[in-house]
Amino acid sequence: MFTGLIEETGTLRSVSRQGEALVLTIAAGKILQGVQIGDSISVNGVCLTAIRYDASSVSMDVMPETYRSTTLSRLKPGDAVNLERAMRADTRFGGHIMQGHVDGTGVIRGREAKDNAVYFTIEPHDPELFRYIIAKGSIAIDGISLTVVDTSETAFRVSIIPHTLSETILQHKQPGHQVNLETDIIGKYVEHLLSWTRAETGRGISGKPALSEHFLRDNGFI
Structure with a gap:
């Protein structure tokens, strides 16, 4: 991790x-x-x-x-x-949970300096990754823990502070360069749990009612 x-x-x-x-x-x-x-x-x-x-x-x-x-x-x-x-259990957890399991790659479409920050616009090669990319959520770009500023239909933006830029390979990256992307693991697990049902019974692997919108509503969660 x-x-x-x-x-x-x-x-x-x-x-x-x-x-x-x-x-x-x-x-x-x-x-x-x-x-x-x-x-x-x-x-x-x-x-x-x-x-x-x-x-x-x-x-x-x-x-x-x-x-x-x-x-x-x-x-x-x-x-x-x-x-x-790999992180140690006895140190501060300053970024976000990452596995080093890359979900896909993307291409830098824009780089713009604004005041003390540099904005990178990145287009994932696989549009399906957008299901896990949300504004103010976490994403890893070439292993760097970053926060998503906003998204569009085809790309998302992150903002880099001077320290991060100077201490990582992002300082060398320009439009057209490829990057590795790892989305937030929490969204992937939630999606998996919500979708893992047996269609004929509506029940999960254990035989218990599957976690679904109907289950959450019936039990007062939503």
Whole structure:
């Protein structure tokens, strides 16, 4: 689990390719403190597993599903990447709940500076993601925990403060660049619970009445 508060930006040192499988070796500093084989590390919002490391870098596998579903396949040696270690239970939870399971990708359609903020307009490649993107809700862009300013029929906007811009790879992103998107997990679970019924009985997996609008109304919740 991650918070979306980027700890540092690393530099991609090398990419080993075999079909749709990759091994990324990333030069880093802070995230190497206490690193162990098997640790989870978010790279541009994608949860990857450390398979080896040395004093200045860490290597991680990218499997075909991740290759096809994220922007990691586009990375080249020398590219900067956002890095975050899995969250600890004894630290402040400053962002929002993130799994590092990317829902899809998007393209930056606009970048506009206004006073001390920079507004990014992003168009998801899959319009279905809009069911989970709401104004003032949370979203992760390349692993960065951000708040949705507003939405339109085809895009949404986020506003970036100077600190976040300077400490993440968003400082290099311009219109036309691709980004990884992870929507708020809460909406996905609520939708799943509401939709998981047996049509012929109207009951859930356990045989109890399924969670539905009718159930909530009949029991005084709405």
